[in-house]
Amino acid sequence: MKPMGAIPAEFRGDGPLQIAGEMAEAWIEAAGDTPLFVYDADMVTARIARLRAAMPAGLDIHYAIKANPFAPLIAVMAPLVDGLDIASKGEMALALAAKPGSAISFAGPGKRDAEIVAAIKAGVTLNLESEGEAIRALMAAERLGVTPRLAVRVNPEMELRGSGMRMGGRASPFGIDADRAAAIAKRLVAAGVDWRGFHIFAGSQALDAQAIIETQAETLALAGRLADEVGVTPPLVNLGGGFGIPYFPGEEPLDIEAIGLALGERMASLPPSLKGARFAIELGRWLVGEAGVYLTRVIDRKESRGETFLVVDGGLHHQLAASGNFGTVVKRNYPVSVATVTPGGAVETVSVVGCLCTPLDRLADRVSLPVAGPGDVIAVFMAGAYGLSASPTAFLGHELPGQMLAGGRDTPNAIFTSSAP
């Protein structure tokens, strides 16, 4: 038997799985079929409220919508966050449906001219990833006769220690190297653009508060030095994010209150070059990851050479990360449960495998679960971020799963919107 990560507290109960106060089977019935993603809106709004309370007053909170671009979810989150961060023209359309262009920033390498033009027209801030992109943005703005909103994304010297995906401290397609960033910013200011400041993102999926505290301090120091060099206070310094969530056995939730306290102290003693600047953090998975559950029904139960397999109607084509094939080296088990069974009965060691014809399609490897068979529903937790949109949905030609938003501030447990399977 192999261990699995911890099920988020909101989904631990005495009976069959409930999501936002309704049985998993009720959500499936409402959606029409499995596989199905259900996102709990109340969990997301509670996370945003906890983050606001923990972070210093005046710190802007941005949602990086690549974590989960489900439009009804963005609609719930948009009024509660200060900005949306996007990385493509498709995400821009989603973000503009929920926020004005002035509250949206566009990062990511390889922006096409059409994307640059669309962003400038919409008043979206472009986080420039290279000098070439800066030149293309200036040329596009001149052709359009519009003053563009441009920020410089910085490739910092430091990396976020312990982060799942390192984004700094090395040669990188992301951001302009720190030693060139001030010169580019100066050119932008001289060219008369609406310079929006710096964007400094040093890593992702960190669970060590101390590492994030150190990185934020270094980021503020770097921003201070750059602002000094430019000679103009940056309107906004985006400090990045990197707030992780515990997916795997032995991982502990991040102490965001400690991060907020330390950041508050730093922000109370800023270098003169940053006095008057606004600050933001941009988070994806911390806001939405724990709020999503992927529900998939058992089609077959088979024994092979002494092992038991539960074969489900979903798989890695919807939830690649749980199969261990998205940014992880070693396959470790996401938390899973049998959604249709009351815990406390007999358990057995089983592997949950998807319906794709590839040995990669294993959602849980030799975990201890209540005894289950065809007709039961398996819940894969931590499915709210980098789930459906980060999975190879076309691989093997199965249908798309449904997605539902459960709960909401005004209508408890209401089904907000669904996309039918």
Ligand SMILES: *Cc1c(COP(=O)(O)O)cnc(C)c1O
């Ligand atoms: C992906 C990304 C994020 C969100 O990362 P999470 O780990 O989901 O919080 C934030 N900012 C940038 C620039 C990104 O590329």
